[in-house]
Amino acid sequence: MSTHHDIAVIGAGPAGGNAALVAARAGLDVVLLDEQPVPGGQVWRGKSPSIHSAPQTPESQSGDALRQALTESAVEQLTDARVWDIRRQDDRWALQVLRNGESHEVAASALILATGAREYVQPVPGWTTPGVIGLAGATALFKQSLTLPGTRTVVSGTGPLVFYVASEIRRLGGEVAAVVTPNTRGEWARALPAMAGQPRLLGRGALWVADLMLARVPILWGHAISEVFGGNSVTGVRARRLGENDPGQEFSADSVCVGHGLIPQIEAAQMLGVHILHDPALGGWVPEVQPDGATRVDGLYLTGDGCGIRGATAAALQGVLTGARVARDMGKSTHMPSLRPWRRAAKFGRAMTALSQPRASVAALTTDETIVCRCESLRRADILAEIAIGAQSTNAVKSGRRAGMGPCGGKYCQTAIAALIAAQTGKPLSEIAPPTPRPPLRPVPLSQAAGDFDYDDLPIPKPAPL
Amino acid sequence: MIRLVPNHAPAIRRSEKVHFTFDGQSYEGHVGESLVSALTRAGHLSLRGAPVDGAPRGAFCCMGLCQECAVIVDGQVVEACRTDVSADLVVERVR
């Protein structure tokens, strides 16, 4: 079964949602797919049906506006739709989509990948203890379910997200045991000029910090969690000042939110032949793409944080640019918006990404016994041993140790592994590419991938030569 | 104490509560929230043993990628962060 569209957009966040709207307004037949139950992406993730009513936030309002616009548009929305494979099939893109326990094929002449980001967490002892969740992951829990990660939470990590999460915990009635951030006040001061272009966001951030200070929540600048305590679940953490021989302080808590920046989700683009480049200020490996989303692959466009972490405002603006570019390429006379607002927003986003980047002083907290690959329970020592016997690439470490062969497919270990290879071999990170991405993009139940099957339809090949 | 960030908790209205079971134990959750949300509120954080060494693991990414929240519903491994609570849902641990 296959349905054909002019354009398929994967990802209904600010980038994909806006790209779909612009292209549909230009008169094109657009299908918008997302694995979430409603559009909104990560930043504007919608509430689950368990929430009947709740006070609005800037994120929920922006999300509602996007959802409303999509409902009123001609965009066909496929929610709860997991795209697990994408291929060029003659002159079209063929998407394999898992929805309601079945796999369907969706076809389109042009494809926009707006798959966003995931987060990086630097491994420290105990980070696999239940109760430790990602910083960005925590925002998903807040937005979708308005649920707290626990009753008393240590919030730790880089960039603005750490203060946003701490503030959201307070807004939802929870207790923040401490905020622990590797960033120093000096780093923030230096980022101010780049932030001046987005005064509203700057003001919000200042309010979060002021509120935490008024509530006497300890804020540890230039610190990181060096260890998480607990067996079956978190009981506390130790936080240490970075770069010094600091014994650290302990905080008791039943939950931890921790994150060290975001990584663009580039696997789908890579699988389709897009070249990748290393740019730490955009979150690491990013696809080669024009500001308006065009790539060197015919009919393929990329937009939003999946092309580099520039933040939600920039993602929405880039979505508009990409929608217009695709419409123009498909023969519609569309107004091409100016690049300037996107550039301004991107400058802010880049500054935030720079603050959020993984840093060596935090990486130094990963001990030999720390699990680096969660799926396969591989410790740092295991990865180092593999490098010592000759593995010089992420593919070689993966083949030799299964690091990246587990259910997450390497999404949460490869940044740390690449850094270990770089440190051991002296090669720059830009020479240590992520391992070859393999479909499916998400785990797929075999029966659902296989679909209906009639044994008699099996194409019996010419027997192999005897 | 002055709060610059108001406490919104009292203003949140949730759906009805229902019972479901996880690993044979009964839990309460709101219809339509994720299993991770309901189990987290109940303080039940360990959802599975790590495939290799059985060490306790729980939800981590909350966005359907890390697979640390894998549980079994109707014989199928699913992500608890992407599976909704419904009345009498039977959820098992991955063995």
Add this chain to the structure above:
Amino acid sequence: MTQAIPYDIAIIGGGIMGCATALRVAEGGMTAIVLDQGDLGQGASGVNAGTLSLQIKRVKLMPYALRGHHLWEQMGDAVGFAKTGGFTLAFTPREADMLHERQTLKAEAGAPIEFVANNRLRDAEPHLTHKVQAASFCAEDGYANSSLTGRYYRGRLQDANIPYREGCKVTAIKEGAPFELSTPQGTIRATRILLAAGAWLKPLAALLNVDLPVNARVNTVSVTERMPPLIRSVIGHATGLLTMKQKANGTVLIGGGWQGRGTPQEGRGTVDAHTVRPNLALAQYAVPALGSARVLRSWTGFEANVPDFYPLAGPLPGVPGAFVLGCVRGGYTIGPYIGQLMGDSILGREPEMPLFDPGRDFEKDTA
């Protein structure tokens, strides 16, 4: 960066063929270097299904495969070797006839293959479908873990003091005494060369103006996440459309020669969902409980062949001092052994079994 003394031999291609040959010639006293455009063992040798099955070997290659099996057994845990025995299944009368005819010939060629009754099959493999019409069994069959190829041979080459270079693509070859090979890591000089570039043999030989009629199949393999025990032995299908095994860690590997897309020249091949789906469906047909297993990865590799589907193993026609080894059907199984034969031949020794002249007429079946 030209080295002073030429190597006795430069081996182009660090797959199983190149590495196995390197070890043999070094044992015989030659200085060798192995060059690979990527990492060692990331070509077909590192992504194949790892089936060590006599039931899917060509009749004429059976003696080579039997010796290959023996070598794999010796490599043991370092390559994830497991001798599980293997069943080949037929689900229709037509397949049953085919199974009988083909496995009888293979048994006559020396493989310990027997036909088994359904009750024995069910005792051995209780999770198999009851729709099996006929089955053959070979106790010698098993598997190894092809992901470990690179790591294994890297270690063996290091132990034998054989240098290897990764990320070192040979882009030009100057004939002469010695040969001069251009690579991104400088010029490498060697008295002899072995072309062991798998599916890339054609463009490599073209650097010497030799046209090798090498084609590439784009085989697909998929793997599930860890599952409770479902199958103990290697499972095959009379048509060859399914090979399946459950590794010790519980993951189930599913192959069967379903074709993906792409060519070696373009780089990596890509999986085609339209062929993966029936491959998975057939696996579920054979073992219904696999239906709930989650597929984690599907990938492709290039398997090289020439029109008569026999190996290229011997001197490269028209280029003195150059040799070629590749296009071995079931090359993972046979590789370690045929590499030894190739090495012996390069050392000027009489190989234990005959090689396969790369200058032959490929339109005739030489059997």
